[in-house]
Amino acid sequence: MSDDDVKMSQIARVLRAPVRLSASFDARVMAAVRRLPGHERLKLWARLTTPRTVTLMPLPWGLLAASVALFAVLGALHFVVDIDRAAKPIASALFPAQAKPAPQRVQFVLVAPDAKKVAVVGDFNGWDASHAGYQAQHRGGGVWSVTAPVPVGHHRYSFVVDDSVWVADPTAPRVVDNDYGVPNSAIVVPQE
Amino acid sequence: MTLSDHRRSFDVDASSDAVVVSHVLRGDVDAFGTLVERYRDRYARYAFHMLGNREDAEEALQDAFTRAYRSLSQCEEPERFGAWLFRILVNRCRTVGARRGRRARTFVADETALLGAAEDHPAERSAWREEIDRALQQLRPDQREAFLLKYVEELGYDEMSQLTGVGVSALKMRVMRACERMRELLSEVHSV
Amino acid sequence: MTRSLRTVTALSLVARVVAAQSGGADPRLVARLDKPTYVAVNAIVDSARAAKLPTAPLVDKALEGAAKGSDGPKIVTAVQQLRVRMTSARAMLGSNSTADEIRAASTAIEAGVSGRDLARVKAATGKRAVTMPLAVLTDLIGRQIEATTATNLVIQLEKSGVKDPELALFQRNVRADIDRGADPTVAAQTRARGLLQRGATSGKPSE
Numbered sequence: 001m002s003d004d005d006v007k008m009s010q011i012a013r014v015l016r017a018p019v020r021l022s023a024s025f026d027a028r029v030m031a032a033v034r035r036l037p038g039h040e041r042l043k044l045w046a047r048l049t050t051p052r053t054v055t056l057m058p059l060p061w062g063l064l065a066a067s068v069a070l071f072a073v074l075g076a077l078h079f080v081v082d083i084d085r086a087a088k089p090i091a092s093a094l095f096p097a098q099a100k101p102a103p104q105r106v107q108f109v110l111v112a113p114d115a116k117k118v119a120v121v122g123d124f125n126g127w128d129a130s131h132a133g134y135q136a137q138h139r140g141g142g143v144w145s146v147t148a149p150v151p152v153g154h155h156r157y158s159f160v161v162d163d164s165v166w167v168a169d170p171t172a173p174r175v176v177d178n179d180y181g182v183p184n185s186a187i188v189v190p191q192e
Numbered sequence: 193m194t195l196s197d198h199r200r201s202f203d204v205d206a207s208s209d210a211v212v213v214s215h216v217l218r219g220d221v222d223a224f225g226t227l228v229e230r231y232r233d234r235y236a237r238y239a240f241h242m243l244g245n246r247e248d249a250e251e252a253l254q255d256a257f258t259r260a261y262r263s264l265s266q267c268e269e270p271e272r273f274g275a276w277l278f279r280i281l282v283n284r285c286r287t288v289g290a291r292r293g294r295r296a297r298t299f300v301a302d303e304t305a306l307l308g309a310a311e312d313h314p315a316e317r318s319a320w321r322e323e324i325d326r327a328l329q330q331l332r333p334d335q336r337e338a339f340l341l342k343y344v345e346e347l348g349y350d351e352m353s354q355l356t357g358v359g360v361s362a363l364k365m366r367v368m369r370a371c372e373r374m375r376e377l378l379s380e381v382h383s384v
Numbered sequence: 385m386t387r388s389l390r391t392v393t394a395l396s397l398v399a400r401v402v403a404a405q406s407g408g409a410d411p412r413l414v415a416r417l418d419k420p421t422y423v424a425v426n427a428i429v430d431s432a433r434a435a436k437l438p439t440a441p442l443v444d445k446a447l448e449g450a451a452k453g454s455d456g457p458k459i460v461t462a463v464q465q466l467r468v469r470m471t472s473a474r475a476m477l478g479s480n481s482t483a484d485e486i487r488a489a490s491t492a493i494e495a496g497v498s499g500r501d502l503a504r505v506k507a508a509t510g511k512r513a514v515t516m517p518l519a520v521l522t523d524l525i526g527r528q529i530e531a532t533t534a535t536n537l538v539i540q541l542e543k544s545g546v547k548d549p550e551l552a553l554f555q556r557n558v559r560a561d562i563d564r565g566a567d568p569t570v571a572a573q574t575r576a577r578g579l580l581q582r583g584a585t586s587g588k589p590s591e
Contacts, residue, residue: 008371011378012343014321015328018233019240021250029228029254033261034221123444126412127451153484154491154515156448166452173523173555176495178359179445179462180452186491188519190548266431268424279468286499287475334498354461357469362496 103149104189108159110169113142115161122157122184124150129160156184213270216261224261231274232257235281241340242285244329252288256281279355282337289333327377331370334358338366339374410443417446421456428463437470438483441490469493476502477514488518495522501535508542516548517541520555527559527568537576544580554579 108120118136125131136144136159156175159167168174172185207215207226215223232253239249260267260277267276328336341352342363349360356363410429413422425446429439445466449459473489474481476499481489489502497518505521506514517538524534541551554575561571 004371004375007375008343011324011374012346014324015241015340015344016237017321019237019246019249021232021236021246021253025232025250025254026225026228029232029257030222030225032254032258033224036258036262121451123441123448127444127448129451154488154519156491171559173519173559174526175491175522176359176361176526178353178361178494179465180449180454180458182452184448186519186523188488188516188548188552190516190552263431263435266434268427268431283472283475286472290476290499290503332498333500334496354465354468357465357472357490357493358496359494362494365496 103151105147106150106187106189107145107147108136108157108169109143109145109171110136110159110161110167111142112144112159112161112167115142115144117162118144119160119163120146120148120157121160122150122187123155124157129163150187150189152189154186154188156186158182158184208271209273210271213264213267213273216264227260227273227277228257231277235278238278238340238345239281239285241325241328241344242333242336243288244325248288252284253281255288256284259284275355282341282355285337286333323378327374330377331373335366335370335373338363339370342367413443413446416450417459418456421446421459424456424460425463428460428467432467432470435471436479437467437474438486440483441470441487442466466490472499473502475499477506482513482515484515485513485518488515488522492518492522495525496531497521497525497535498531501531504535504539505542508539512542513548516551520551523555524558524568524572527562529568529572533569534572537572541576541579546579550579 103124110118112118115138118138119129119131120134120136121127121129121131125134128134134146134148136146138144157169159169161167166182168183169185172187175184175186177183209227209230212223212226216227235256236249236253239252240246243249243252256277259280260273267273269276328339331339337356338352338358341347341355342349347355349363352358352363353360358366413425413429417425425442429442432442433439442463445463446459449462454462469490470486472493473486477485477489492502493499502518505517509517521534521538524537525531529537538551541554546554557575558568558571561575562568
């Protein structure tokens with residue numbers, strides 16, 4: 001351990017001393033937790049999932065069918081886990097969403113004299129090297145290019161050469177990649 | 193009645209986090225108190241040093257616990273509830289810290305917050321602790337966070353990366369800068 | 385509630401839970417991931433959806449890993465880490481932030497931009513989208529410009545009213561200067577000064 005590490009460890013030892021919270025902390029947390037709406041739903045779930053014997057009251061079929069339909073709807077609305085998802089189809093019909101801006105056509109160029117095949121992959125085409133429309137054409141002199149649609153916004157992409165070698169775009173901003181060890185390029189397509 | 197007085201149908205102290213979580217999800221809200229007792233002291237320490245005062249630390253910690261309760265069904269590894277809770281807390285500390293904005297970071301020595309074991313020279317020891325805490329509050333929040341996770345919580349860089357979403361090399365840089373700054377600040381007071 | 389109504393209500397609740405479990409699966413994930421990886425990734429995606437985070441970046445991250453031949457655990461870790469970053473990003477940018485802004489902010493966080501600096505950039509852009517400023521900021525940091533210096537430059541440009549296409553041009557010019565051997569920080573400061581001065585002569589405020 002270096003001198004610096006030793007000094008930092010000494011400092012850290014001091015910082016590891018326990019910290020006292022106020023006496024009412026636990027009670028305040030539990031009071032807050034008990035006020036949460038989730039608490040009721042969880043208790044209800046516990047009641048619903050506890051096995052018990054149930055007797056269906058005899059009802060005329062028509063009334064029973066109507067009850068099932070009605071309570072299925074009420075049940076969906078009252079107990080829905082995510083009420084926004086139920087409301088969304090209704091909201092979309094009444095207030096159609098703003099149209100997303102059209103994708104822009106972007107030219108991708110790679111100089112790769114020895115390549116037999118070059119494709120552009122990115123988060124706009126599911127990183128699929130066989131996606132039609134993103135296959136580069138050889139223009140001569142080792143220059144490969146394709147002009148393809150890229151949605152407006154921030155994207156990561158790369159070139160795949162010969163279905164096996166990943167090459168970041170040397171002309172584009174690089175994006176650090178700690179996930180898969182293969183750096184990507186970034187592109188921001190502005191709205192025209 | 194304290195939480196520890198409450199008798200439950202299972203052995204609280206021996207139960208793993210996964211067992212306690214499953215009890216809470218089945219509607220036993222008091223079981224959540226076990227998790228509060230289990231983790232509050234350790235995470236209080238992190239929140240206190242991150243935010244610099246007990247009031248903000250308690251706010252962030254209480255918020256983290258209530259969010260954990262609300263989203264408990266989304267905890268993917270209940271046996272690692274502590275790590276999941278810690279991730280929530282790290283985020284809450286960032287939000288509480290950012291909300292305070294550029295309000296002058298005044299560190300007020302809070303002797304009642306810091307517990308100390310019996311020391312030979314308690315006055316000197318507590319002055320030194322105060323200097324360390326004062327220096328810590330002068331670090332940039334991202335550097336303070338990285339320093340605390342590395343040296344006080346003693347996490348490895350991979351764990352830190354999982355917790356914060358920041359890449360390992362960026363974290364190492366932050367830790368290094370934090371150490372340099374701590375040495376600078378503390379050498380003004382002591383020869384460190 | 386009578387017992388019959390309780391039964392019907394319970395049945396409808398169970399039906400909804402079953403539907404939620406089986407709905408919304410991306411067929412590309414099903415096709416390209418092995419079963420354990422798919423289950424783990426889908427669970428993360430579902431929890432993100434429940435938290436109202438955009439899910440497309442998470443699916444993309446998994447597909448990227450599959451395309452790059454990564455093993456299952458690495459893919460799951462990558463997706464989970466991205467979810468963490470997206471949660472931080474939204475906390476810093478606000479709940480009204482768009483999917484693109486969250487995506488750009490997550491990339492910025494990964495590059496080492498702090499939450500505080502994210503919030504500062506957001507404050508400087510006001511009602512404008514923060515996507516391009518963050519993409520440019522991430523790029524500058526990737527070119528070895530110190531994070532705070534890069535952030536302050538981007539904030540200055542935003543406060544002076546520089547628009548996205550001008551920012552994109554600024555980034556390209558800085559890159560070209562660096563490729564020709566310029567010191568990255570000097571290149572960025574010089575190009576920023578040029579933009580700000582143009583803004584000053586056209587009546588826009590510059591700092």
